[in-house]
Amino acid sequence: MPNTVAAAEELRPMKTAEPLALHFDARVLDHDTGTAVHETAENPWFAAHEPHTEGRLRIERMHDVLERGPAADAVRFAPGRLAEEDELARVHDADYIREVRRFAESGGGWVTATTRLGAGSYDPLRAAAGTALAAAETVLSGAAPMAYALTRPPGHHAQRAQADGYCFFNGAALAADAARRAGAARVLVLDWDVHHGNGTQDIFFERDDVLTVSMHMDHGAWGASHPQTGRLEERGAGAGLGFNQNVPLPLGAGNTAYLRAFDEVIAPIAQWLGPEMIVCASGQDASAYDPNGRHNVSMPGFYGIGARVRALAEQYTDGRAILVQEGGYNPSYAPYCLLATIEGLLGRAATADPLAYVPDQLLGLDERFAEISERNRAAREVSAPRT
Numbered sequence: 001m002p003n004t005v006a007a008a009e010e011l012r013p014m015k016t017a018e019p020l021a022l023h024f025d026a027r028v029l030d031h032d033t034g035t036a037v038h039e040t041a042e043n044p045w046f047a048a049h050e051p052h053t054e055g056r057l058r059i060e061r062m063h064d065v066l067e068r069g070p071a072a073d074a075v076r077f078a079p080g081r082l083a084e085e086d087e088l089a090r091v092h093d094a095d096y097i098r099e100v101r102r103f104a105e106s107g108g109g110w111v112t113a114t115t116r117l118g119a120g121s122y123d124p125l126r127a128a129a130g131t132a133l134a135a136a137e138t139v140l141s142g143a144a145p146m147a148y149a150l151t152r153p154p155g156h157h158a159q160r161a162q163a164d165g166y167c168f169f170n171g172a173a174l175a176a177d178a179a180r181r182a183g184a185a186r187v188l189v190l191d192w193d194v195h196h197g198n199g200t201q202d203i204f205f206e207r208d209d210v211l212t213v214s215m216h217m218d219h220g221a222w223g224a225s226h227p228q229t230g231r232l233e234e235r236g237a238g239a240g241l242g243f244n245q246n247v248p249l250p251l252g253a254g255n256t257a258y259l260r261a262f263d264e265v266i267a268p269i270a271q272w273l274g275p276e277m278i279v280c281a282s283g284q285d286a287s288a289y290d291p292n293g294r295h296n297v298s299m300p301g302f303y304g305i306g307a308r309v310r311a312l313a314e315q316y317t318d319g320r321a322i323l324v325q326e327g328g329y330n331p332s333y334a335p336y337c338l339l340a341t342i343e344g345l346l347g348r349a350a351t352a353d354p355l356a357y358v359p360d361q362l363l364g365l366d367e368r369f370a371e372i373s374e375r376n377r378a379a380r381e382v383s384a385p386r387t
């Protein structure tokens with residue numbers, strides 16, 4: 001099997017016997033993105049319709065695999081809740097929140113060429129954001145060391161005042177903000193969705209209390225709703241200079257690329273920062289089968305990501321981490337990739353990958369990691385984390 005993880009994962013249970021809290025609120029399924037051609041408006045050339053790629057099926061199937069699959073005994077389901085508007089306003093402009101609500105109330109429609117709001121979508125969006133907050137509250141109150149918000153639509157493209165890439169409200173940013181409010185001095189956000197976490201970057205760009213790391217395919221800016229490039233030059237500004245780390249990876253990159261990013265970029269950043277909370281933007285659209293990604297991660301790669309999050313959490317945050325669902329659009333494979341992430345997170349035996357055959361791709365990785373390492377060595381000499 002070509003897709004094996006280079007570094008052997010050490011199997012060991014979490015320090016605590018508490019299971020993972022899996023927050024889910026069925027209201028998020030009512031965000032109706034309608035029918036589309038993949039993610040764009042219907043084309044009359046087709047008489048038979050398909051659901052928009054960011055539809056409810058992907059999350060329903062993820063819920064299924066966690067409820068019925070091999071990790072079911074380790075997952076404790078917990079409720080979500082509706083976020084209040086003053087909570088959303090912690091990371092979004094009040095005018096923008098009102099605009100989203102009014103657009104949904106007036107019947108909704110396309111917000112960008114790929115992002116659609118349904119007539120009844122406002123409460124589902126509040127449930128998505130509120131479920132991320134509920135997961136944060138579980139961890140911050142000590143009820144469980146780790147919590148996962150299984151929710152939709154994703155949030156990491158949602159900027160302070162701009163919807164983008166299916167996203168309206170940024171759940172991971174709300175979770176990071178909640179950790180700060182609960183007293184965590186320094187928060188580390190790890191985003192392994194295959195797309196640039198431009199919304200989270202935008203929200204925390206000038207802050208030195210939340211350091212965001214986004215690993216993604218090197219897709220660059222994609223229009224008015226996504227002017228950020230995701231490239232190495234975007235490092236933060238003002239007090240936040242040095243607190244935004246992009247890790248753009250070559251097209252075709254797979255397990256080795258993502259795990260090297262954890263070992264060679266994130267591990268030194270975590271050591272430098274000393275985070276008091278870890279928040280993860282967990283997508284599965286870096287998988288080899290995703291219609292929205294051009295990366296080749298498979299189950300062993302996602303397992304390795306989960307294992308590395310647990311290792312970082314044990315080293316820096318008393319084993320605590322808050323994870324929020326982002327992309328992952330192949331309803332066949334994304335649920336398996338989430339299962340692998342959670343098995344890695346919990347130190348359980350890895351379920352065999354039923355679909356793995358895409359070879360790992362190493363081209364361009366040595367050069368990219370050398371470039372990141374060299375830039376960071378220079379940058380870290382001029383900035384220091386807050387105490």
Ligand SMILES: [Zn+2]
Pocket residue numbers: 193194195283285292326327328
């Ligand atoms: Zn994505």
